[in-house]
Amino acid sequence: MDDEPSILSALRRLFRPEGYRVLLAESATAALALLETEPVDLVVSDMRMPVMDGAQFLEQVRRRWPELVRILLTGYADIGATIAAINRGEIHRYIAKPWEDQDLLLVVREGLTRRRLEQENRHLQRLTAAQNEQLQSANAELERRVLARTQEIAQINGFLEQAYAELEQQFLLSLDVFAGLLELREGGSAGHSRRVALLARRTAERLGLDPPTCQDVFSAGLLHEIGKIGLPDALLRKPVSTMNGEEQARYRQHNLNAEAALLALPRLQRAARFVRWQDERIDGRGLPDGLAGDELPRAAQALSLAVHYHGLLSGRLAAKRLGPTEAAAVIKQGAGLRYEPAVVAAFQQVLAEAPPEVESDWLIAAAELRPGMVLARDLLSPQGTLLLAAGFCFDAHKVRQIHEFIERGGVRLNLHVRRPPPTAATEAAHESAHPAR
Structure with missing residues (x-):
């Protein structure tokens, strides 16, 4: 912008070869009107202008179009006005008149480059902001999906745990029912296997054995007589102490028969071993493997003790049935021979702490x-x-x-x-x- 047509023509001739689109105005009012309607990147204004000087004009430009590059043409005598333009119009550069064409072209080129870089920077900032917003939205959606999936998996796991618990309950109930069916044979004692199983498990728990082992002891207690299913009723009616050698040899096979019957079920592998070892002793004089000392697990001892105790109560081991006190005394005598003293001590604690109804x-x-x-x-x-x-x-x-x-x-x-x-x-x-x- 300049009020002298000759200067405007000189500027047009200077910038046109550079490929710039040049808009000319002879007053601040005309220049402001152009800026209202035309896209502009850089403004060059002379200092000395009628009505509104260059400093005032550039101040208006800064206020309304702060992103535009502002250049002031000024004479050496206008130093005060130039300072005002710098302070109020925040001009980017000023050029002294008369100017050197190459200097002016360089300043304009640098100004436009700066303008382009600022535009690209703002574009990148907007793009980054948009991408960040999309990323946040994507992250929020991902978190929502992960949360939903986690809740779904937790629900599925809950269903599976419930189903497994129900399946385990049904499995144990099946063992219980099967044990009850065995007791329906002539001479059987209803509830005997379950009483053995409960006492064996409580003894194992008192010994501090882990829950899965205690559960296996309980299963072994329910099934400890399954090997007797092939024995004749006449033999089962006899107490063990009254059997002859041949009968005892046949009777002692029931532990091995029980193990063989249970080995096909993976869930009962350890229970089957405990059933096999129900007649073992820690002194090595038991059957069928003659285990001694630490070779005989405490879980198997807990089962053996429970079988022995209830066998004394029911008359399965001897012709005379013993009372609870007498049977407990016999068990105590076996400490160090049939059972570890710690197993007998746990058994005595279980009897002493038998829960009331x-x-x-x-x-x-x-x-x-x-x-x-x-x-x-x-x-x-x-x-x-x-x-x-x-x-x-x-x-x-x-x-x-x-x-x-x-x-x-x-x-x-x-x-x-x-x-x-x-x-x-x-x-x-x-x-x-x-x-x-």
């Missing part, structure tokens, strides 16, 4: 059974076989089965169920139905 359980008739109730103790048939294990939660289908069972069999069946969390309504309803319990 749970007073908080409710005893109800089978006809009072409702869905949602949880079995507090094992449910046995009138013959002593296990129907359902403690901890079973009744649903409508199982309740209907129990009701049909007692109706078809014409039997009376009572169950111990867990007392629900107390509420005024449940307590009042139960007390009114069972005032004497």
